[in-house]
Amino acid sequence: MKTLNKTYFEDFKPELTVTSPGRINFIGEHTDYNNGFVLPTAIDKKIFFFFKKNNTSNHCNIYSKSYDAFLRIDLSNITTSDVEWENFVLGVINELQHRNAVVTGFDCIIESELPMGAGISSSAALECGIALGLNALFDLKFSLQELITLSRDAEHNFVGTKCGIMDQFAVVMSKKAHTLLIDCESLAYELIPLTMQPYKILLLNTNISHNLATSEYNKRRNECEIGLEIIKEKYPNISSLREVTQPILETVRPNLNTTLYNRCAYIVAENNRVQQAVTSLKSGDLKSLGDLMYGSHDGLRNLYDVSCAELDFLVDFSLKHEYVLGARMMGGGFGGCTINIIHGNNINSYVEKISYAYKKEFKIDLSAIEVSPSDGTSIIYH
Numbered sequence: 384m385k386t387l388n389k390t391y392f393e394d395f396k397p398e399l400t401v402t403s404p405g406r407i408n409f410i411g412e413h414t415d416y417n418n419g420f421v422l423p424t425a426i427d428k429k430i431f432f433f434f435k436k437n438n439t440s441n442h443c444n445i446y447s448k449s450y451d452a453f454l455r456i457d458l459s460n461i462t463t464s465d466v467e468w469e470n471f472v473l474g475v476i477n478e479l480q481h482r483n484a485v486v487t488g489f490d491c492i493i494e495s496e497l498p499m500g501a502g503i504s505s506s507a508a509l510e511c512g513i514a515l516g517l518n519a520l521f522d523l524k525f526s527l528q529e530l531i532t533l534s535r536d537a538e539h540n541f542v543g544t545k546c547g548i549m550d551q552f553a554v555v556m557s558k559k560a561h562t563l564l565i566d567c568e569s570l571a572y573e574l575i576p577l578t579m580q581p582y583k584i585l586l587l588n589t590n591i592s593h594n595l596a597t598s599e600y601n602k603r604r605n606e607c608e609i610g611l612e613i614i615k616e617k618y619p620n621i622s623s624l625r626e627v628t629q630p631i632l633e634t635v636r637p638n639l640n641t642t643l644y645n646r647c648a649y650i651v652a653e654n655n656r657v658q659q660a661v662t663s664l665k666s667g668d669l670k671s672l673g674d675l676m677y678g679s680h681d682g683l684r685n686l687y688d689v690s691c692a693e694l695d696f697l698v699d700f701s702l703k704h705e706y707v708l709g710a711r712m713m714g715g716g717f718g719g720c721t722i723n724i725i726h727g728n729n730i731n732s733y734v735e736k737i738s739y740a741y742k743k744e745f746k747i748d749l750s751a752i753e754v755s756p757s758d759g760t761s762i763i764y765h
């Protein structure tokens with residue numbers, strides 16, 4: 384078989400183009416896999432996919448422009464790869480095949496504007512772009528909900544992160560100028576209009592990678608499950624941490640070690656914060672939203688233990704600037720971005736100041752990305 388190279392993709396005429404965005408999350412971190420509430424939305428930075436069938440029964444050729452890397456897939460033998468980004472693609476194909484979808488040979492060029500490992504879910508954007516793209520290309524007739532869950536399953540089964548549903552849901556279902564309140568138990572959701580002027584959403588990327596992230600992420604999930612089992616010994620009708628209140632938690636405190644208590648206490652408080660954040664947003668009270676974001680960061684740092692020195696530095700720095708209404712780490716943790724609600728007039732000077740301080744402290748360049756809430760994964764037919 385010839386090696387795949389750029390020549391193969393010359394004069395590429397796509398049948399369809401898919402755009403799949405990254406996501407932010409205002410509040411509700413690590414609550415999704417505890418059947419709780421989250422408040423994310425898609426952003427105006429995306430991955431682009433150009434798809435066409437290639438009239439073979441089993442061969443797919445994929446070119447990632449961002450990595451300048453090629454992937455040749457044999458559809459009759461889908462297995463995991465040692466290369467991480469390949470598993471997002473292979474994992475989705477595997478889930479489609481498990482659901483008896485008839486996928487035949489296709490070619491695809493992928494081009495991304497999303498930094499990897501920044502906590503803005505480039506992985507879900509990739510999975511959902513492939514899933515919705517193949518669904519359209521081969522007229523597979525899966526519902527959006529099925530495509531969201533199979534993309535999540537791909538991450539569990541091929542990448543190994545036992546993630547919740549937030550990222551894939553937000554990437555697919557978001558609408559411009561809105562945020563999504565998702566009930567991760569029922570998957571009911573509400574689109575909440577966002578009016579933020581004169582404030583803006585600024586992401587500050589620590590440029591620290593997530594090496595620890597997958598193992599620690601699965602560990603947190605496991606700790607929540609153990610905590611829940613202990614709570615259930617006294618309250619057998621409780622089926623997830625979402626149903627636990629602080630008074631209930633206090634009654635079982637003697638049975639939980641400090642780590643398990645802290646994990647559960649964080650989740651209980653974070654679910655409450657999401658509900659309060661919705662009230663704040665609906666009444667246009669961004670100051671209260673900001674305070675809740677600081678509360679969230681505090682819990683993630685001290686109780687859930689998924690922050691790191693770089694993220695804490697950025698959040699602490701923001702506290703000294705009143706034109707930043709709120710800041711917190713975003714996503715799984717251990718690096719990635721902080722999300723900041725900042726007055727539009729102060730962005731440039733603030734980025735300059737905080738980049739300088741960050742570099743001085745950690746000898747690492749900070750990257751700043753201004754984002755706005757945008758539509759979810761979209762398909763353009765040619």
Ligand code: GLA
Nearest residue numbers: 412413546547548549714715
């Ligand atoms: C990652 C996971 C999500 C969610 C967040 C933390 O982004 O993919 O499911 O758990 O971490 O809120």
